[in-house]
Amino acid sequence: MKHSRHVVRLAVMCVMALVFCIGLTAQAQMVLKLSEIHPQGYPTELADEEFARLVNLYTKGGIKVDVFPGGQISGDEKVVIEQVKIGAIAIARVSSGALGSFNAQLNVFSLPFLFDSKEHMWAFLNSPAGQKMLADLAPSGFVGLCWYDGGARSFYANYPINKIEDLKGKKYRVMPNNLLVKMVEAMGASAVPMAAGQVFSAIQTGVIDGAENNPPSLISFNHYQVAKHYLLDEHLRLPEVLFMSKIVWDKLSKDQQDALRKAAAETVAFQRQKWDAYEIEALNKIKAEGEIIIPVADKTPFKNAVKQLIAEESPKFAETLKAIDTLRPKK
Ligand code: BDP
Numbered sequence: 001m002k003h004s005r006h007v008v009r010l011a012v013m014c015v016m017a018l019v020f021c022i023g024l025t026a027q028a029q030m031v032l033k034l035s036e037i038h039p040q041g042y043p044t045e046l047a048d049e050e051f052a053r054l055v056n057l058y059t060k061g062g063i064k065v066d067v068f069p070g071g072q073i074s075g076d077e078k079v080v081i082e083q084v085k086i087g088a089i090a091i092a093r094v095s096s097g098a099l100g101s102f103n104a105q106l107n108v109f110s111l112p113f114l115f116d117s118k119e120h121m122w123a124f125l126n127s128p129a130g131q132k133m134l135a136d137l138a139p140s141g142f143v144g145l146c147w148y149d150g151g152a153r154s155f156y157a158n159y160p161i162n163k164i165e166d167l168k169g170k171k172y173r174v175m176p177n178n179l180l181v182k183m184v185e186a187m188g189a190s191a192v193p194m195a196a197g198q199v200f201s202a203i204q205t206g207v208i209d210g211a212e213n214n215p216p217s218l219i220s221f222n223h224y225q226v227a228k229h230y231l232l233d234e235h236l237r238l239p240e241v242l243f244m245s246k247i248v249w250d251k252l253s254k255d256q257q258d259a260l261r262k263a264a265a266e267t268v269a270f271q272r273q274k275w276d277a278y279e280i281e282a283l284n285k286i287k288a289e290g291e292i293i294i295p296v297a298d299k300t301p302f303k304n305a306v307k308q309l310i311a312e313e314s315p316k317f318a319e320t321l322k323a324i325d326t327l328r329p330k331k
Contacts, residue, residue, distance in 0.1 A: 043278050047271035078098060134243075146241075155172065156230040169190070231294045
């Protein structure tokens, strides 16, 4: 009798402990917001979703990443980055062109004609020097998780552009970043720094004459509808970055941090594959929509225009530029 009462008490205690533990785990689920400017189905957005899936898997449900696509949080990446910095948003995927205003070393990517090709860019991003740039975001208040492909950016306008001289005296939008302002001005146009979310109506109303971006973005922002001329000079290859607030990161356990890193690393090949497929599809789509696409066989005039700017800026990035040069494919 005494023995069975003891067993019952023990069983009750076990059940209570179990209920307590379940309660704890349920309570412990952390929700992290991820901001993405592009709409659902865009290559970086698909990668964000894949990241969320893997984080959930590797933290056994402990962390849920909520992706907010289409600039729902803000159509201005500068605002998003500020929010990540103070920990109000945990994670974001932005262009390194935008993040360069918060971490000067990233501005190396805003040097025009930096990489010879996509392969060259990835050889660098995957190298120790490229991975170190992610780690070096820490003093700016960020944790770099991984790089994604952002293709090559070219000029597009609401008037015919066939050569560099056609940029002269016209107004072109750039991301808010001083180096990008200088780049556009070196090419002869006036630079208008502006958030991506404002560009469509700025072109439509003639506040600006054009902008510059990769083919997928012409579709995701609908810019092909208001700017029918696309001059494929491919002056920039700005990698995309998935990064996190250091304030939020420091609250995670070591296991959670490892899980996030592992998840991010595994989305890179996934994003690159989606990107490569969509890049071609996007160019074909804008062509089909009546966009006039002008290939640039000889980029020398564009390269000459920014030569002096590159010479002035290069000393700031000496070490990184050396690493990039070492990885330049042999001609
Ligand atoms: C796109 C990037 C996006 C930037 C946008 C821009 O994917 O992150 O916000 O360019 O020009 O290519 O602002």
